[in-house]
Amino acid sequence: MDSLVAQLPGLVNELIAGFVSHPVAGDLSVFGISQYTFWMVVAIIVLCLVLFRFVKQQSKSLVPHGVFVNGVEFLVEYVRDNVLKGTVGDTWKKHFPFIATVFFFVLINDLFGLIPGAKPGTGSIAVTGAVATWSFVYFIYIGIQKKGAWGYIKSLAPKGVSFPINLVVWVIEVFSTFLRLVTLAVRLFCNMFAGHVVLGTFAIMASLFFGQIAAGAAPLATMSIGWELILIIIYAVEMLVAVIQAYVFALLSSVYVQLAEND
Template identity: 55%
Template sequence: MAPLGDVFSKLPEAINELVAEFSSAPVAGDLNTGLTQYSFWLLVAAVVFCLIMAVFVKRLTLVPHGLFVNGVEYVIDYVTNDVAKGVVGEQWRRHFPFLLTLFMFIFINNVIGLIPGMKPGTGAIGCTAALALCSFVYFVYRGCQKHGFFGYWKSLAPAGVMFPMNVFVWVIEVFSLILRPITLAIRLFCNMFAGHIVMGSFALMAALFTEPLLEQLTAMNAVTALPSVAWLAILLIIYVVEMIVAFVQAYVFTILTAVYIQIAEADEH
């Protein structure tokens, strides 16, 4: 059982190296002012998004043809009907470009992170915080545009509530408003970061159990490597799940933004 003992003895160090691999590291410059690996892949996702939309617009015809065009068309229809029209309501057209861009950009980031050797831009809290800040600025701006700057902030306290209770409610509403981008950023970051750590852990387990067999072909090492089959099977299942999560998290982020837009523009706001 020596090979099995060797595998478990290497596990703590390997896990630490795995977690360190997913920590932000500078690609150019330093960690404070330079370009980190997550920022780099965020920029890559932005380029990929622009290329996808450029090719889509170029190939778009009255009757869509091809898997690529139909696929993008399906995503656009989905965001139009389930997010923009379904949540925002009558004024959905003015917000549709922002919501579609948000959904596509986050989804592309998440998918890029599933490609071996790449990282999701959404796997760093700084990147998700920037996305959440864009969402926050957008729906607050739309609220101020609809009700006026002072009218929007004043309306956070519901009408009909007497002083001093209305001040207390206003403070709670402002605090709740500030929490929205924080929860958006943390939710997206935690789901993407945790998912990749889990996938990396199972890949690491498979590699550690197979390593003795690769170093020396013996019956004992072959038995030790058998659990790798189970680790790889679980890894494949988790990979499929993460593909679904990539879509779901983009959807959740976008639909919550749509809800906040609808609340900001509501007449009774």
């Protein structure tokens, strides 16, 4: 038992080290493709294939048939009704392409993170930062388009507040607006990274104890069953987290668009 515990820190450190970006092609200091970029591209290709098949299957009948078509249509309608219509309102059609793209991009990458050995885009702060930047640029653009550049800048200060209080509030609102970029990126990355570390750690524990079967240590081998059950439960929870994080990212992006349009 003590020997198994002694092995754990080294294996966990090795697990965490595996999350550091390394090149699968080229040189990252100049131009290269990291494992996160590779799996992100794979996820995007799979997403495109899924959507192309969905459109093809859906066009065959006015009434959706089959688990696949109904499942994808449910997600599309969920984004439309529960994410966009519930926050943005009447202008939802204008923003649907962007918000739906963000939702499905985050979702497919999160789900790829459940594949053993895969390093999805959302497991890298660079990718989550890039998606958050696009969301940030989008809602700023919508605000400027709606009110003009100067009008949007002025809208960050509340109406009816006298000087110099309004200036103080404006500075706070500007800081808060830029903070949205950081929170979008960090929230998604931290949730995915933490989930992968937990999954990996429990997988290591299960494999360590399960390996005792070959050594004839039946009591320790029996304990591995418990670790396996916990691993399965955490795996199921992580599947739920993957969907929730895609929903939260899309929802917050919609809220920021609504604020930019209506402030």
